[in-house]
Amino acid sequence: xxxxxxxxxxxxxxxxxxxxxxxxxxxxxxxxxxxxxxxxxxxxxxxxxxxxxxxxxxxxxxxxxxxxxxxxxxxxxxxxxxxxxxxxxxxxxxxxxxxxxxxxxxxxxxxxxxxxxxxxxxxxxxxxxxxxxxxxxxxxxxxxxxxxxxxxxxxxxxxxxxxxxxxxxxxxxxxxxxxxxxxxxxxxxxxxxxxxxxxxxxxxxxxxxxxxxxxxxxxxxxxxxxxxxxxxxxxxxxxxxxxxxxxxxxxxxxxxxxxxxxxxxxxxxxxxxxxxxxxxxxxxxxxxxxxxxxxxxxxxxxxxxxxxxxxxxxxxxxxxxxxxxxxxxxxxxxxxxxxxxxxxxxxxxxxxxxxxxxxxxxxxxxxxxxxxxxxxxxxxxxxxx
Amino acid sequence: xxxxxxxxxxxxxxxxxxxxxxxxxxxxxxxxxxxxxxxxxxxxxxxxxxxxxxxxxxxxxxxxxxxxxxxxxxxxxxxxxxxxxxxxxxxxxxxxxxxxxxxxxxxxxxxxxxxxxxxxxxxxxxxxxxxxxxx
Numbered sequence: 160x161x162x163x164x165x166x167x168x169x170x171x172x173x174x175x176x177x178x179x180x181x182x183x184x185x186x187x188x189x190x191x192x193x194x195x196x197x198x199x200x201x202x203x204x205x206x207x208x209x210x211x212x213x214x215x216x217x218x219x220x221x222x223x224x225x226x227x228x229x230x231x232x233x234x235x236x237x238x239x240x241x242x243x244x245x246x247x248x249x250x251x252x253x254x255x256x257x258x259x260x261x262x263x264x265x266x267x268x269x270x271x272x273x274x275x276x277x278x279x280x281x282x283x284x285x286x287x288x289x290x291x292x293x294x295x296x297x298x299x300x301x302x303x304x305x306x307x308x309x310x311x312x313x314x315x316x317x318x319x320x321x322x323x324x325x326x327x328x329x330x331x332x333x334x335x336x337x338x339x340x341x342x343x344x345x346x347x348x349x350x351x352x353x354x355x356x357x358x359x360x361x362x363x364x365x366x367x368x369x370x371x372x373x374x375x376x377x378x379x380x381x382x383x384x385x386x387x388x389x390x391x392x393x394x395x396x397x398x399x400x401x402x403x404x405x406x407x408x409x410x411x412x413x414x415x416x417x418x419x420x421x422x423x424x425x426x427x428x429x430x431x432x433x434x435x436x437x438x439x440x441x442x443x444x445x446x447x448x449x450x451x452x453x454x455x456x457x458x459x460x461x462x463x464x465x466x467x468x469x470x471x472x473x474x475x476x477x478x479x480x481x482x483x484x485x486x487x488x489x490x491x492x493x494x495x496x497x498x499x500x501x502x503x504x505x506x507x508x509x510x511x512x513x514x515x516x517x518x519x520x521x522x523x524x525x526x527x528x529x530x531x532x533x534x535x536x537x538x539x540x541x542x543x544x
Numbered sequence: 545x546x547x548x549x550x551x552x553x554x555x556x557x558x559x560x561x562x563x564x565x566x567x568x569x570x571x572x573x574x575x576x577x578x579x580x581x582x583x584x585x586x587x588x589x590x591x592x593x594x595x596x597x598x599x600x601x602x603x604x605x606x607x608x609x610x611x612x613x614x615x616x617x618x619x620x621x622x623x624x625x626x627x628x629x630x631x632x633x634x635x636x637x638x639x640x641x642x643x644x645x646x647x648x649x650x651x652x653x654x655x656x657x658x659x660x661x662x663x664x665x666x667x668x669x670x671x672x673x674x675x676x677x678x679x
Binding site for chain 1: 547550551552553554555556559586587612613614615616617618619620621622623624626628630632639640641642643644656673
């Protein structure tokens, strides 16, 4: 049995509006990069694969088998992990469990989404059904509307401003220009963010992330094997996963995501670390308000102080806790099933000191916060070099 | 048509709480109450989380409540027509409702914490829904 599990290889495609290739080819790109990154590893060393994707975007039914075949991973076991936007974090937890149980030694976790396969109307219709289809979708609820309702409640309760929300986008756009794999390569000024059109009040165009195509891959290995594969394993120190009511009517608070608080608590406990110990973090900024809530839910600041944290540029490189220095979902793009794996890749590169222009000096401990749906599933994973 | 006529567009027609729509047509917003343990459910459901009983009775709600949060959508998913305001309110019985704010309520009148009233509203094509009005 392996007591420790490491990430030994990471890969990611560019995140784009429309990739122009099939899902099997998209996954191959990320897989190839992860295998080359791991170095001393061949396809036959992979004991199992977990394919992570949100349902109803693909024409291909049961894509896991098809993708495993295309990557040359048959006849090893493969299956699909699904938790909408948190799919590849959940896949990572499953891979970790496989290795800890002794069932497998080396596991590939591949996340992907090709959102351009649907028309915009089809995509909207699926987003709509991401809420409770019995009691919320019939009124025209949609992802941005839910987060707008969280934003309104947060602003009312804590005095958070539209300017503070816009500052999250300004930060993400700055760092996405330093990430060649990010979808948006242009800096957005505070004025431009603040004057963009209102999508659903108080959220504006630049408060929202965009649909994207992309794939991510990580190779996980047990301690004995990991040390033979690489000199720079990045260890999974603690995992947390939680769920919450899908319907807003079942939530006690609307200005926080309870699943993130619970997942964070589990991860900190298992890693025996505190929020202060985190050197660099990736959080699920599907909307600007989501990043502000994440600061608070993860304990990077006191409840209600999230707006002040971005005001003080404390989440920039050089600040107290750099967050989303790869551009985040807001500017890197959000191909649902690939997002968690992309966040993990960013943290792994940071902890290895290979993050280039966005390297946080001396980063030893990193955190990934990945949310599924409207705060339905929350995953927090802590890594250490 | 049963529950299939509830809301602007419905995605589900078959449910054990289809009678909710009958109550709505009679002008009543009804919750369910577990006959075994007394827990009140809104949105209504027949299956009790606490005692696993599926024996419930219908209890009319006053509809009076306070606004918790809202958003006015300028873009709508396929099949809906923007703009419209979505709102979450807490009713005086301690349960919450997610629905639309009536178009009668002007934007500058909407304030978190304001008193609201949940009322049944008939739509075209024999559809029925509920919405929040200013109380």
